[in-house]
Amino acid sequence: MILKSSSSRIVISVIKHIVLIGMLGFLFYVFFGAYENLEALYNTFGKDYFSRYAEAETGSKNLVTSILLDYRLFDSLFEAGILLIAVSGVIWISRHEIEEKNAQFMIDKFKTPDLFVTFSRLVYPLMLAFGFYVIINGHLSPGGGFQGGAIVATAILILYYIDAEKDTNINLIVTVEKYIYIAILLLATASYFTRGAFFTNVFPLESSADAKSIYLVVLNVLIGFKVALGLWAIFTAFLKEGR
Amino acid sequence: MDPLLTFIVILIGFYGLATSTNIIKSVFCVTIIESGVILLFLNMGNLDGGRIPVDIIPDTLIADPLPQALMITTIVIGSTVTSLSLMLCIKVFHHFGSVEWVDVLGMERGR
Incomplete structure (x- = not known):
């Protein structure tokens, strides 16, 4: 079935945008969860190594x-x-x-x-x-x-x-x-x-x-x-x- | 800047990529996503707020230099990807006479 009237087109486009924003909200939730777990993963080993040895080793x-x-x-x-x-x-x-x-x-x-x-x-x-x-x-x-x-x-x-x-x-x-x-x-x-x-x-x-x-x-x-x-x-x- | 704001920048890029009707706007949205990723990496390297990693004083906090070095790579490669896509856009325009997704895909299906 092809919807040709402009009002139904607008309705469909609004529904599409709502679905899209919902998906993006889910992505944001996933990102946020990853960010909450970051504190456990974060460490400074690489940073400490570079700040201590990099200048002497590479000049x-x-x-x-x-x-x-x-x-x-x-x-x-x-x-x-x-x-x-x-x-x-x-x-x-x-x-x-x-x-x-x-x-x-x-x-x-x-x-x-x-x-x-x-x-x-x-x-x-x-x-x-x-x-x-x-x-x-x-x-x-x-x-x-x-x-x-x-x-x-x-x-x-x-x-x-x-x-x-x-x-x-x-x-x-x-x-x-x-x-x-x-x-x-x-x-x-x-x-x-x-x-x-x-x-x-x-x-x-x-x-x-x-x-x-x-x-x-x-x-x-x-x-x-x-x-x-x-x-x-x-x-x-x-x-x-x-x- | 809070890393959550960089997530929002990335999601704005995704939204634009899903809704844009113009090829050039799609290319710009890819660049917006790339900027969000760059900001995210630079934030992750400096969570405890240190100095720039140049001419360091011993026993002071510095930002992690590794993400910064990786992000230089990203910026250079991103610029080359953008230039390649824009050159392809020019070729698409000369071939189809339009840079709208609808026209390009429709003419492709019709043949």
Whole structure:
């Protein structure tokens, strides 16, 4: 039976919403039960270990960086790999035969006023410098390769407001990104020959924090460039959809 | 922030996912769920309220750095998933001429 009158349609939609909210309420009840049991599960063993040994073992004052680039470097490698695969996927999906040109909204003077363009010119070098600062100081202060790479990518995107018809070669960007990823893998594997263990700091455990931070800075810079190039390639692929 | 509020954020995402009629809105709802999960993890790592885990002073409370490191992974992967889905949305629009679920599914069934 097909209900065509508008009132019965409204009734059905109200019933559907009530059922949906009831299901979500049940989910909330389940979440709440899990939260009540949390006190028994919660412990601070990992936290205590990291706060006591992480700085001496990895030479990083930022414990998050010490986990990302030393204890769980395997995770970070695959995270960077997933970014590379996603960039390749976006570019593969977005290929088309129509002649490519940048989207029009960047050139439209009514939507991007001159004031915005002027301030973009002023802010662009500051954002770039701040991104590099966050990348290089990733082991001393909050930040690191992923966050700084995102800031550098945002600075590069602002460049498109200044010069709307800027031409970018996506294939070159992705090729450079692939070589940087291979360099990250090689640097991560190099610890097998110096320490006898994969995916950890290159310098031996006894060396000073200064020596260990060389490895951290180099890996942070490589990851930062890789993330910045990946996000730049994704943005350019979206920009080329203008037709 | 109380972890219960993060549950509510996640449930708002579920509600939007169930009721949205537009593909792009569905993508946004997935991002809302992801933000709720990120907030939940960061809360769980800092239940007793410590400092940030940078340049620590001995014998002070710090936040657990492990969930924060995991959440960086989530943020990067979430951004890539969002960009892939939005690119697929553009392709769906060029193919079907609409990004409404009804139009897309209806035209698919009709053929």
